[in-house]
Amino acid sequence: MNDSNHSEKLNRRSFLKKAGQGAGIALGVSIANTLPVNFASAAPSSLSYPFTLGVASGDPLPDGVVLWTRLAPDPLNGGGMKPTPLPVQWEISLDSAFKKIVQRGTEISKPELGHSVHVEVNGLQPSKWYYYRFKAGTEISPVGRTKTAPALHSQVDHLTFAFASCQNWPAGYYTAYQHMAKDDLDLVIHLGDYIYEGTHNSTGVRPINKEYPEIYTIDDYRNRYALYKLDSDLQAAHANFPWLVTNDDHEVDNNWAGDVPQDPDKQSREAFLKRRAIAFQAYYEHMPLRRTSYPNGSSMQIYRRLSFGNLVDFSLLDTRQYRDDQANGDGWDSPTPESMDASRTLLGEKQERWLLDGLAASRAKWKVLAQQVFFARRDGAFGPDQQSFSMDAWDGYPGARQRILNFLAEKNISNPVVLTGDVHSSWANEVKANFDDANSKNVAVEFVGTSITSGGDGADVRPDTAQTLEENPHIKFFSNQRGYVRCKLTQQTWQTDYLVLPYVTRPGAPIETRASFVVEDGKPSLLAKTEPASV
Template sequence: MKNSNIDSEKFNRRSFLKKTGKGVGIALGVTIANTLPVNFASAQSKKLSYPFTLGIASGDPVPDGVVLWTRLAPDPLNGGGMDNHPFPVQWEVSLDSSFKKVVKRGTELSKPQLGHSIHVEVDGLQPSTWYYYQFKAGSEISPVGRTKTAPAFGSHVDKLAFAFASCQNWPVGYYTAYQHMSKDDLDLVIHLGDYIYEGRHNSSGVRPIEKDFPEIYTIDDYRNRYALYKLDADLQAAHANFPWIVTNDDHEVDNNWAGDVPQDPGKQNTEDFLKRRAIAFQAYYEHMPFRRTSFPNGSSMQLYRRLNFGNLVDFNVLDTRQYRDDQANGDGWDSPTPESMDPSRTLLGEKQERWLLDGLTTSQVKWNVLAQQVFFARRDGAFGPEKERYSMDAWDGYPGARQRILDFLAENNITNTVVLTGDVHTSWANEVKANFDDQNSKNVAVEFVGTSITSGGDGSDVNSDTAQILQENPHIKFFSNQRGYVRCTLTQQKWQTDFMVVPYVTRPGAPIQTRTSFIVEDGKSNLQQVTTEAAPV
């Protein structure tokens, strides 16, 4: 299997062993974190069936390195199919796709307690450089992946292009958007959550499956669900072509969970939910290109982090689930109440909120990004001046927490703040006001909300109430209910966002189109809509 967008050449077993300078049978005593030295000869007890069924990936790029990922799974939908002992996996990083200019190589062990996943933290690489990578297990060779390191800290960066995506419910549609994304001219991809859906998957969905899959609770359940999603060739291509930065939302664990509270406390007590959360976090780590700093500690996982790209942009990757107070008013959509308006309520938790604000204060870059999950700007879903109705799961359910960030941006004159959001399965472009009660107050940020990859089905360009929503919320400048992804191109002078949409996902082969584009100029938190195309049919 080759990456469809990379001119790659597989090297054979003899040349691989010649390049590494040793065969697996004589490479003894390699120690991996949290494991004892293992004899590779005993670990490789029998011929391995093709193990790279779930593809390969890279992520969290820094100036001198990147994380490489794969998981050995010859029987992916039945727990993976590996023996219950470590297995050696060799890897190489090269400047060319034919691996004639190898710069790094090594061996890691896939560990059964981590689903035979591999996380290689490669260092010693050059900044702002494209590399190719590949794995080998037994006599089997993985596809070739391509990745790119971040620019040197403080270096001048003229341009960066990336895409962001979220919400890819497997049964309801095809990942055609990823097929197009994998061929786009990008430096990286950001995923904002709902990589999987934990609920029941019905055999009556768009994608054919032989039986219903029940809601997932055990580690095998979660591993099999990730495997189902990662078997998709278009998703694999997008992972193989660019480094990814990922964070989760709710469905990687349980719908609309909040801190230690599950969606259905009547069915899961706190103890049972935290056990489930620990399992879900482990499976998430096993299937993503995370660094060791994000290794789960029981039911906790370090997800918020900051990635720098020279003097152009900082990505503040947020976690809006793990530390939040429970949703007010029983969750759902509701009018403001004393509970929801309590200024002490938090969405990020005190420590993460302080980390974010401190980072914005000391930032030396042109653009500051908040890569996060739930709708940030105010979004009133009731019509008329005397009515208000907000999502209690979004920042509207935590207005005091949001206002602390808005006040901080305004009082410290922090400009060029861009919020990236997923979750809602629709596209929006919002100007973020210093005070949403006063539409004449200044803008302190902009927000781009990306639609889903598949969740929600084919969708439509507009809904019956679109005009009313835009009228009720004048700071919201755009809405679309089509599927796709969002492409962002940054320079020192401006930020351009392109909403890329497909007309359908319930069958494969959909074309891609730029639905509309917005520009934000340096120093101005105003949205300029520069192109609008007719909605695809």
């Protein structure tokens, strides 16, 4: 669906008034006059405008989708709601004017979940666009648009989605989301670092009227999510498409691994697990996730699989919660007996088996591993006798990676594609069955997406770009600019477009396609698309 007027329909006067952090794109059209008579008051009429954080949808199935909002009239100060449950009404319609309503209901916003609302709608038609909205008191939310997945195993000829990660709020403006919201997409995938847990202060490029220290309490985490979600460009991207989300480290603590924090000398295991439980709760409160992902203390079911007909299966992975601690610290280092220990795990035994079984059983044309950290080998040292790898990435767990590579090769799994975030730069990689053998066959491809803002403006190349590509011939592309990645799938080809911005330290940047690669069915190699690709 390509509706050029859609971005105007999704925004309301109060949405603009409250969501003014960053570069807004909404023009704002009031929808109050389109309400049916029986869409009655759901809370006291004196309630201040509570939908400051917008709306979102996610995890689409053939017959349903999750609808999300959170009541927060005072979003940066704990939300501003009274500590009592409140009913929130919702509607889902075939049209943005809500003249063709197909379902409506009431969900209770609970104070123990920050007055967030997660509606799991079912009974919808597959592969269909819908519009939705919420009401609390006399206040109406912005309108969101979402789409259900195709029927299970049905013939699907094409799908277009974008993926993004790493949106450090002080580092820049969310202009990439402004462009993404206008793109012609079926869904969006977010690969982690939705927030950053560290100190936010006036050294960033965004105006800030107070310092935000590192976060530890539930109110801290809620306020940090609110700061990010107040951005109108991010809200527009959420409102226009369903999202699939998985987290990385900064939603909890930088480079955490299992039950080990970044700084175990400062955080005990017990203190960190308490913090992790708080962080998981806040993540659930602010994401369009199903009840199956509701946290159980310091544990949370994040890895899951969603299918889109016979075209693609998305396996969303969790590379933090079950991993062994990083070897040799969490920086860059040469291989050591610890890092090369084949028993070490990044996914945990249960998730690893779930992934391999799912790949073997998949009947989809494309099998996607949507995950966080660099999968292909990336040697950062130059010369035949030197090696340096990121201990936080799959290079720090080569035995775990090799188990997956061996499985792909031995089972002849067709068309696996790895999607990656984390590193604040764009890469396109061919994944070898054996990275120690330059003549080894390719068993997959990997597309690494740059950040939305993290790292600031960046530049197309770095001083070490040429040497890095020479040292790693399976890496076919690199760019250090910000932006997002768009993928267009058919039964015959997969096309990936790297969309980049010249700057993020001020709003209003244009966007262009820096590079495009095509993967043909059954051929896990990257073909550079030489002709200009349209944005």
